[in-house]
Amino acid sequence: xxxxxxxxxxxxxxxxxxxxxxxxxxxxxxxxxxxxxxxxxxxxxxxxxxxxxxxxxxxxxxxxxxxxxxxxxxxxxxxxxxxxxxxxxxxxxxxxxxxxxxxxxxxxx
Amino acid sequence: xxxxxxxxxxxxxxxxxxxxxxxxxxxxxxxxxxxxxxxxxxxxxxxxxxxxxxxxxxxxxxxxxxxxxxxxxxxxxxxxxxxxxxxxxxxxxxxxxxxxxxxxxxxxxxxxxxxx
Numbered sequence: 001x002x003x004x005x006x007x008x009x010x011x012x013x014x015x016x017x018x019x020x021x022x023x024x025x026x027x028x029x030x031x032x033x034x035x036x037x038x039x040x041x042x043x044x045x046x047x048x049x050x051x052x053x054x055x056x057x058x059x060x061x062x063x064x065x066x067x068x069x070x071x072x073x074x075x076x077x078x079x080x081x082x083x084x085x086x087x088x089x090x091x092x093x094x095x096x097x098x099x100x101x102x103x104x105x106x107x108x109x
Numbered sequence: 110x111x112x113x114x115x116x117x118x119x120x121x122x123x124x125x126x127x128x129x130x131x132x133x134x135x136x137x138x139x140x141x142x143x144x145x146x147x148x149x150x151x152x153x154x155x156x157x158x159x160x161x162x163x164x165x166x167x168x169x170x171x172x173x174x175x176x177x178x179x180x181x182x183x184x185x186x187x188x189x190x191x192x193x194x195x196x197x198x199x200x201x202x203x204x205x206x207x208x209x210x211x212x213x214x215x216x217x218x219x220x221x222x223x224x225x
Contacts, residue, residue, distance in 0.1 A: 043204075044153070044202070099153045099154075
């Protein structure tokens with residue numbers, strides 16, 4: 001059964017304190033791994049798509065990486081505005097997305 | 110680009126009434142649209158997948174007669190919650206993608222439904 005597990009469930013950082021969020025997965029055939037950011041009461045905002053092991057993508061303070069079993073979302077020198085829930089999702093055959101439960105990030109100044 | 114809108118953003122209704130939620134892709138044509146439901150502090154759960162001009166495919170456990178989905182054009186899908194009850198209160202989010210397979214899904218801002 002295809003699964004997505006995110007850790008930690010919650011993460012508190014000081015402004016400027018870099019860290020990583022983890023997304024481990026099991027899937028019979030990976031057709032895309034997605035990272036989204038979700039603010040309270042809003043829909044998910046697309047961040048990255050990764051397709052193959054070794055792929056990396058960056059956007060401002062965020063960098064996503066992918067191996068055959070997990071993906072990391074690295075946050076460098078975070079700011080309070082980076083506080084949100086970060087969701088990892090897999091694309092199954094047939095386009096349905098399987099979401100992890102998310103990591104809620106809080107960055108304090 | 111890739112903007113998806115939803116209307117209304119919030120709706121409060123009485124038990125037994127029906128509520129329609131619209132999902133529009135504003136700057137692209139969406140061959141496939143998806144409807145998700147999210148309960149507090151939980152992740153998104155897929156309810157159904159719809160392709161323009163054809164019947165929606167519902168996930169196991171989702172009542173197709175209760176959650177009516179219409180995908181009449183490449184930019185509009187609607188979800189109607191029929192005979193709503195308090196347990197239907199939730200955050201409903203739609204998404205749209207350009208094509209099947211590996212294309213990214215872009216999400217709308219969500220609709221908060223409260224059934225009294």
